[in-house]
Amino acid sequence: MAREFVPVYTATSSSAFGDRKDVCTFAAVLAAAVAVAFSGLGDELPIDGHEALVARTADCMIQRRSMLTPILNNAYRLNKPPLNYWLAILADRLVYPDGRVSPFEARLPSALGGLLMACGVWIAGRVLYDRWTGLAAGFATTSSFGFAGYTHSAIPEMLYSGLCTAGLAAFIVAEFDRRKQRPRWAVSTNVMLGWLFLGLAGLAKGPQLPIIIVLGLWGFNARASGWRVASRNLQVAVGFPLFLVVWGWWYVYIAATVPQTDAVMVGGQLSKHWLPQLASLWRWCLPYPYYPVRAATLAAPWLVPYALGVVAPWLPGVNPDRATKRLWWLVVVAMAILSVPAHRRWYYLMPLLGVICLVSLVAFRAWGHSWGNRHPRGWRTLLGVHALLLGLACPLLAVQIGGKAPALSWGAAAMLAAACLFVAALLVCPTLPFLPNTQVEARIVLLLFCGVIVVSLALRNGKLLATDRSLVRRAFLARVGNEVAPADALFAGRGSWKVAQYYLHRDIPEPQPAKVRQAIKRERTVWLIDLDAAGPALEFRTHRLLYAVVLQTHGYRLLRVTAAAPVAEKPDSGPDGGAHGAGASRGESPNRPDNPAK
Numbered sequence: 001m002a003r004e005f006v007p008v009y010t011a012t013s014s015s016a017f018g019d020r021k022d023v024c025t026f027a028a029v030l031a032a033a034v035a036v037a038f039s040g041l042g043d044e045l046p047i048d049g050h051e052a053l054v055a056r057t058a059d060c061m062i063q064r065r066s067m068l069t070p071i072l073n074n075a076y077r078l079n080k081p082p083l084n085y086w087l088a089i090l091a092d093r094l095v096y097p098d099g100r101v102s103p104f105e106a107r108l109p110s111a112l113g114g115l116l117m118a119c120g121v122w123i124a125g126r127v128l129y130d131r132w133t134g135l136a137a138g139f140a141t142t143s144s145f146g147f148a149g150y151t152h153s154a155i156p157e158m159l160y161s162g163l164c165t166a167g168l169a170a171f172i173v174a175e176f177d178r179r180k181q182r183p184r185w186a187v188s189t190n191v192m193l194g195w196l197f198l199g200l201a202g203l204a205k206g207p208q209l210p211i212i213i214v215l216g217l218w219g220f221n222a223r224a225s226g227w228r229v230a231s232r233n234l235q236v237a238v239g240f241p242l243f244l245v246v247w248g249w250w251y252v253y254i255a256a257t258v259p260q261t262d263a264v265m266v267g268g269q270l271s272k273h274w275l276p277q278l279a280s281l282w283r284w285c286l287p288y289p290y291y292p293v294r295a296a297t298l299a300a301p302w303l304v305p306y307a308l309g310v311v312a313p314w315l316p317g318v319n320p321d322r323a324t325k326r327l328w329w330l331v332v333v334a335m336a337i338l339s340v341p342a343h344r345r346w347y348y349l350m351p352l353l354g355v356i357c358l359v360s361l362v363a364f365r366a367w368g369h370s371w372g373n374r375h376p377r378g379w380r381t382l383l384g385v386h387a388l389l390l391g392l393a394c395p396l397l398a399v400q401i402g403g404k405a406p407a408l409s410w411g412a413a414a415m416l417a418a419a420c421l422f423v424a425a426l427l428v429c430p431t432l433p434f435l436p437n438t439q440v441e442a443r444i445v446l447l448l449f450c451g452v453i454v455v456s457l458a459l460r461n462g463k464l465l466a467t468d469r470s471l472v473r474r475a476f477l478a479r480v481g482n483e484v485a486p487a488d489a490l491f492a493g494r495g496s497w498k499v500a501q502y503y504l505h506r507d508i509p510e511p512q513p514a515k516v517r518q519a520i521k522r523e524r525t526v527w528l529i530d531l532d533a534a535g536p537a538l539e540f541r542t543h544r545l546l547y548a549v550v551l552q553t554h555g556y557r558l559l560r561v562t563a564a565a566p567v568a569e570k571p572d573s574g575p576d577g578g579a580h581g582a583g584a585s586r587g588e589s590p591n592r593p594d595n596p597a598k
Helices: 020-037 051-066 083-096 103-128 132-143 145-152 157-179 182-203 210-226 227-234 236-257 264-281 290-294 302-310 320-340 346-374 378-396 410-427 440-462 467-481 497-504 513-523 536-540
Strands: 490-492 525-530 547-551 558-562
Touching: 020 132, 020 145, 020 440, 020 497, 051 083, 051 103, 051 497, 083 103, 083 157, 083 182, 103 132, 103 145, 103 157, 103 346, 132 346, 132 440, 132 467, 145 157, 145 346, 145 558, 157 182, 157 210, 157 227, 157 346, 182 210, 182 490, 210 227, 210 302, 210 320, 210 346, 227 236, 227 536, 290 320, 290 346, 302 346, 320 346, 346 378, 346 440, 378 440, 467 497, 467 525, 467 558, 490 497, 490 513, 513 558
Parallel strands: 490 525
Antiparallel strands: 525 558, 547 558
16 A cells, blocks of 8 residues: 655644744743753863864954954964954953953854754744744754754854854745735845845855855745746845855955965865865765765764655655755755865754754654554654663763762753653653644654753763863863963974963964974973874984973873983993983983883
8 A cells, every 4th residue: 555645734824923832932942052052061161172273363363452363373364264253252351351262252152153043943944834843943953962062162163053044044034924925125134134144154164055055045946936036036136245245355354464365265275175176076976975974963863853854855655845855955965065075074064954953853743644643653662762762861961070979960860750751651641732732743842852951961961072081181281381481482292282272371383393493492491292192202203302201191291302412322321322311300312212202
């Protein structure tokens, strides 16, 4: 017998947009976003290497009073636009104006970008489908790994993603207003807001994903009503110049004020990364679908809805409407375009995380109606097992990081009891009267709400993001600050200088041999931070230097580097051999094969 095709809910005509139920569901999504984004966001979570670049650059901009030209380590840092730096500086002036960007202040723009993404997802789901789709998509987005991880990171990914999602939602609302024959000024306002949000996204990281979103919307409208009508609907004649002005003025300013940067920023990236890859057509046929597989990390732990969303147009029992197909094609085309450059990173799809969750939840909901009606026991078992796993994860996530004795907190115990009750409701109760009459919607929403609480509990207790090693590294760098004077010459290894610069609040160059030799000739002694397993001493094997280990904790070392004494023919024959030279407490000549500093 052929399967019954259950149509996906097609949208908003059943009730007025903006009634009290909409306000309640929107408030629930916003509260979930706040709970996840601000749980464990403070200074207790150590800064990692990528975050240190953003936070330290903002520090340098404050110290040098250079708000338009980012500078890091006495060099221009122009590979990222400055919007994230500006917001971190503004957070410093509003939260605790001490001239130093704290970890909380550096991550605050990302947390606010997460709230913007959650609101945009709810608006898109509510306008395209109904309020319960917006609620479920909002819960799925806020409880995903991508949202939890990048709202707690100072890098501009989440701010970029929130602005892209807000721009897409503004265009969707404008299309809805146009079909409902709302006033022309309301439609134009939403369209201009969409262009403005996408322009700000370009100023946060770059115009790549905003351009993909605009071209996708333009192409969808052109296929339905022609290019002229599509251009008029999107108001390209006014909106595209607005987009260019919002994100492009800074590039023009930098090209005009900083010498030899226009070719690097504009033509360099294009010729270095994109054009050579376009010539390699085999990159379109990857050995495996990298982005569909690897991007599943962003949607975790909701992998079942994500898998259904990836194959939604061909899924038996699902009859996608036009809006779902358009969003699906937008994600697929973005995956194909991002596969062209050599640097494929799964978090490049972060701006489309909300769209992915929305399409996945629509497919999951339709599949639940089709498959769940025929196999209700299997449907309940699937949701019940997922809820039970979330409940069992609570005791593991409730222990404070760094704690020695595991203990079950009251929050974890309450969450575990709630998860068990939810499993019982899924398996026993035929209906839940206080939620929608449809069983599928009730169970999906409860399951996703369970995930929101679990993720916020994990973040509050330092799990998922912080590690014991990062805490030890922060404590070690605090000891380095007490040992090394601000005027001393200090270097750091290739993987060390980013974090060390931030926590020590000073410029720290990488230990190039020429710079180290010049510093030793000038000051006799320099300091070297080694946070890498390989150790920076390998870079100076051909130079007569002595390494004295002053501090050492869990593989992290602070080395005092001095010039070695002349090496005799027999290094072990006397004090001049270098093994027992002055100033070396644990170091030897690096020419020795048994040098422990190597």
